[in-house]
Amino acid sequence: MDIPWEDVRLFLAVAETGSLSQAARKLRIGQPTVSRRLAALEYTLGMALFRRSAEGATLTGAGERLLLPARRMAEWAGEVSRAAESSEGSPRGLVRVTAPPYVSVAFLVPFAAWLAGQHPGLRLEVLASTQYLDLHRGEADLALRTKEPEQEGLKVVKTFTxxxxxxxxxxxxxxxxxxxxxxxxxxxxxxxxxxxxxxxxxxxxxxxxxxxxxxxxxxxxxxxxxxxxxxxxxxxxxxxxxxxxxxxxxxxxxxxxxxNRSYYLVCAKSALDIPRVRQVCELFASELERATRPPPRR
The missing domain is CATH 3.40.190.10 (Periplasmic binding protein-like II)
Structure with missing residues (x-):
């Protein structure tokens, strides 16, 4: 049985948020669409994947068995996407960066303005979050984190204090x-x-x-x-x-x-093969290093 990736992605969003409405926001589609597509998936599989209640959606036994393979599929979908994008020519397009809220406001906003002036072909999407987004799945291209990653396939590009x-x-x-x-x-x-x-x-x-x-x-x-x-x-x-x-x-x-806190600039190793991600990563590291350097005394 072939299950389309978009159906797996929808299942994963509901499983990890525990809510059809939250999954809809994550996927940027309407909740009725999530409900309809999930019902169609369960009908195709011939089994219920979730128990629905006023509190949200919890996995059934069948849903639990599907969860790990779905997560692996999401990681490989991210790898496939990055492999395709690595053949891009000049560094142009959107790069998604996730960072803690204060760094996003105080550094990434002015950095984005500077980037737009110096490299007009590049655009930033800043995801200011207290939660870690999944770089393997491509939820973001670059991340500034306060904990060193332990997952294989992730690279610490630069460490800042x-x-x-x-x-x-x-x-x-x-x-x-x-x-x-x-x-x-x-x-x-x-x-x-x-x-x-x-x-x-x-x-x-x-x-x-x-x-x-x-x-x-x-x-x-x-x-x-x-x-x-x-x-x-x-x-x-x-x-x-x-x-x-x-x-x-x-x-x-x-x-x-x-x-005094350490911050780690992290990305998926394969993401550095994408020209736009690599260039933004290098500029990000250079400008943040500049921002953490005390100004010269007058």
Missing amino acids: LESVVFVSKRLAARLPRKPQLSELPWLTWAPPLESLFPHPQLEKLIPGFTPVFTSDSLLVLLEAAEAGLGALPLPRLHYPLARSTSLVPLPIELGPLM
Whole structure:
């Protein structure tokens, strides 16, 4: 029995999101289309792949047996696509980059503007996510991650170390002691379910009884809260001249080694054979290295 790849892809999206609506968003199609195509697939196979309920869609035993082969098929589909694209001539077209939210806002946006001016044939799609996208499947071409990959077939192109600094508004800085203690600061950090992300666990280790004054699941909301003078926000320090200016100022406060983080620029090895991905990767590495280098003292 031949199962079309698009049907396998749809099955995988429902299985991994646990929801027909979430799968529809991931695949960028309508939920009725997902429901209709999934029903047609189950009819063709002669078995139910999911148990549907108000809470979502969970795999049946038959669906569980199909899951691993479907994931392998997705990885090979990514390899086939990259092999076909490696024969491209000049580096032109779309490159999808995924990175943590703050790096996406503070670095990738101005980098994309610079890239558009210097290399008009190249376009970026920035996927700002706290989740790791699957590079084997081609969910993104390049990724900036805080953990070194363990999967075979992935390559670390460059490793960067970013120092984290506490930023506050000028208005809040004026009200604080000249050299405040960590426990004296009103902190801003992630709300559930993102409280396991930096800097929440690190602040819990540094500050006994740590309790933030404000939390959110959105980086933009946290940045606005900091701009409004609501609290202090630890962020990676980037010295990128193309980045937009901000009214936030760094505090002269020592955060210790917990706040220095390694970032890994990662891609599938076969993706480097695609001219547009290779060129964006090289430019990305060069510009981010520039952004992590302290400016010369005047």
